[in-house]
Amino acid sequence: xxxxxxxxxxxxxxIEDNRTEGMLLRLSLTEMxxxxxxxFQDAESMIKRLHENPVIVIADLILPNMSGFDLIKQIRAIxxxxxxxxxxxxxxxxxxxxxxxxxxxxxLVKSEACLNYLKHVIExxxxxIQHKQKIVKND
Amino acid sequence: xxxxxxxxLPVLLVLLWACGGKVAEEETxxxxxxxxxxxxxxxxxxxxxxxxxxxxxKNTTKKENLNDxxxxxxxxxxxxxxxxxxxxxxxxxxxxxxxKPKKDLVPSLPEMIxxxxxxxxxxxxxxxxKDDEVNIHEVSVDDFFIGKFEVTVAQFKSFIEAxxxxxxxxxxxxxxxxxxxxxxxxxxTWRHDARGNLRPESxxxxxxxxxxxxxxxxxxxxxxxxxxxxxxxxxEAEWEFAARGGLQSKGYKYSGSNNIDETAWYIGxxxxxxxxxxxxxxxxxxxxxxxxxxxxxxxxxxxxxxxYLNSPAQNPKGAEDGISRVVRGGSWHDTAEKxxxxxxxxxxxxxxxxxxxxxxxxxx
Numbered sequence: 001x002x003x004x005x006x007x008x009x010x011x012x013x014x015i016e017d018n019r020t021e022g023m024l025l026r027l028s029l030t031e032m033x034x035x036x037x038x039x040f041q042d043a044e045s046m047i048k049r050l051h052e053n054p055v056i057v058i059a060d061l062i063l064p065n066m067s068g069f070d071l072i073k074q075i076r077a078i079x080x081x082x083x084x085x086x087x088x089x090x091x092x093x094x095x096x097x098x099x100x101x102x103x104x105x106x107x108l109v110k111s112e113a114c115l116n117y118l119k120h121v122i123e124x125x126x127x128x129i130q131h132k133q134k135i136v137k138n139d
Numbered sequence: 140x141x142x143x144x145x146x147x148l149p150v151l152l153v154l155l156w157a158c159g160g161k162v163a164e165e166e167t168x169x170x171x172x173x174x175x176x177x178x179x180x181x182x183x184x185x186x187x188x189x190x191x192x193x194x195x196x197k198n199t200t201k202k203e204n205l206n207d208x209x210x211x212x213x214x215x216x217x218x219x220x221x222x223x224x225x226x227x228x229x230x231x232x233x234x235x236x237x238x239k240p241k242k243d244l245v246p247s248l249p250e251m252i253x254x255x256x257x258x259x260x261x262x263x264x265x266x267x268x269k270d271d272e273v274n275i276h277e278v279s280v281d282d283f284f285i286g287k288f289e290v291t292v293a294q295f296k297s298f299i300e301a302x303x304x305x306x307x308x309x310x311x312x313x314x315x316x317x318x319x320x321x322x323x324x325x326x327x328t329w330r331h332d333a334r335g336n337l338r339p340e341s342x343x344x345x346x347x348x349x350x351x352x353x354x355x356x357x358x359x360x361x362x363x364x365x366x367x368x369x370x371x372x373x374x375e376a377e378w379e380f381a382a383r384g385g386l387q388s389k390g391y392k393y394s395g396s397n398n399i400d401e402t403a404w405y406i407g408x409x410x411x412x413x414x415x416x417x418x419x420x421x422x423x424x425x426x427x428x429x430x431x432x433x434x435x436x437x438x439x440x441x442x443x444x445x446x447y448l449n450s451p452a453q454n455p456k457g458a459e460d461g462i463s464r465v466v467r468g469g470s471w472h473d474t475a476e477k478x479x480x481x482x483x484x485x486x487x488x489x490x491x492x493x494x495x496x497x498x499x500x501x502x503x
Contacts, residue, residue, distance in 0.1 A: 089269070091269065091444075091483060091485060092484070092486060092487070093435065093466055093484055093485070093490060093492070093494070093495065094463075094486050094487045094490035094492075097315040097323070097490070097492050098323075100315075100317075100320075101321045101322055103320070109269055110269070110270075111266070111267050111268060111269050111476070112266045112267070112268070113266040113476065114267075117474070
């Protein structure tokens with residue numbers, strides 16, 4: 001099993017229990033180069049594969065069998081280098097602040113336009129990650 | 140002659156001393172009288188505020204609060220004696236060199252703009268619109284007054300100095316900051332900036348942050364007592380009507396422009412650095428600044444994501460109850476879509492952080 005992210009291949013894990021939304025997400029991100037998207041129906045099955053070192057995890061706050069907060073804590077405990085992006089319909093600023101303080105990378109509010117914005121966020125993030133990898137390599 | 144002079148001089152001195160003493164006594168009596176009246180006004184204000192604010196009652200006794208305020212009482216008394224000056228709108232002048240309001244001309248109390256009431260379509264079907272804003276519905280609001288700027292650090296400081304009020308961040312002991320990552324940081328209060336640094340006085344013209352909805356309400360109550368005018372927070376409908384430019388609306392996406400860079404301090408224009416001085420971007424059609432961007436603004440209403448489905452058409456005042464209050468306008472840390480005039484957010488009334496302040500309103 002490939003458990004590394006090279007310069008040419010970045011794993012992005014997505015937890016989306018809604019098949020349609022999962023499909024839309026996959027479609028919107030497939031144009032992006034050098035990424036491999038893995039979609040999970042629930043948090044537990046995703047956590048079991050965290051050893052594969054995804055660079056990004058995308059999750060909703062409302063998940064089957066686990067709260068979004070618990071998921072973020074678990075991911076951060078296993079590997080704090082994994083960037084967590086939350087995509088949710090919640091528009092509560094104290095909830096967002098609390099999630100941010102837990103160490104999430106970004107919070108996106110669900111809307112028609114959010115998939116496009118998510119794409120930009122991921123593109124920018126991958127540039128940062130690639131840049132960091134180059135610095136480490138040169139050192 | 141010499142003998143006569145020697146005899147009269149002591150008598151004259153005694154007379155002079157007696158008269159001078161009397162004048163001095165009268166002056167002292169007048170000062171006492173002013174001080175007592177001021178103390179009474181101040182006492183009433185603090186007592187009333189406490190009776191409506193269980194948080195204060197929990198933390199300080201009325202007596203303690205009065206004693207703590209003794210040194211600040213004269214200031215309150217003087218202010219209430221010059222109510223006409225306080226109530227008079229002051230035109231903030233903008234420096235040509237910096238484009239910022241001149242520091243010495245920034246009024247210590249909010250400058251108000253009268254908004255002529257009217258009917259408008261509330262909500263939006265922008266591509267960025269969220270579920271809670273897509274039910275566009277017609278709403279009418281009466282005339283009201285709105286703060287030309289978000290309440291500044293200097294204005295909030297006047298309130299704190301006059302009342303010794305303890306903000307929620309001070310009571311909880313922390314508030315959220317942003318320094319590239321986010322933290323709920325100990326010791327952060329309204330005196331700090333978004334990154335948690337203590338603000339220098341040169342930044343007192345920025346909108347105040349690290350204040351909760353409850354703090355904003357306490358400020359409105361104090362301001363009402365001082366000015367004898369009923370200050371309050373805006374209703375969500377008033378906020379959106381004003382942000383859209385009221386009866387002079389040009390239908391902009393952001394308050395004052397479709398080009399967010401010219402009208403708002405948002406994540407792009409602020410470069411994610413923090414708040415900016417109030418009123419340093421283009422105002423909207425009504426001459427109101429920063430309705431989009433700089434800091435989120437607490438509104439009076441309880442938030443309900445489905446409120447637009449059953450909102451009354453005349454002067455809606457939000458859900459009857461709820462767990463969070465309406466928050467509007469986006470902030471320096473937010474993307475453009477959250478700074479739209481129709482974008483709705485909400486927050487727990489005790490939340491305080493790096494991105495939220497408030498603006499005052501009154502009906503008359």
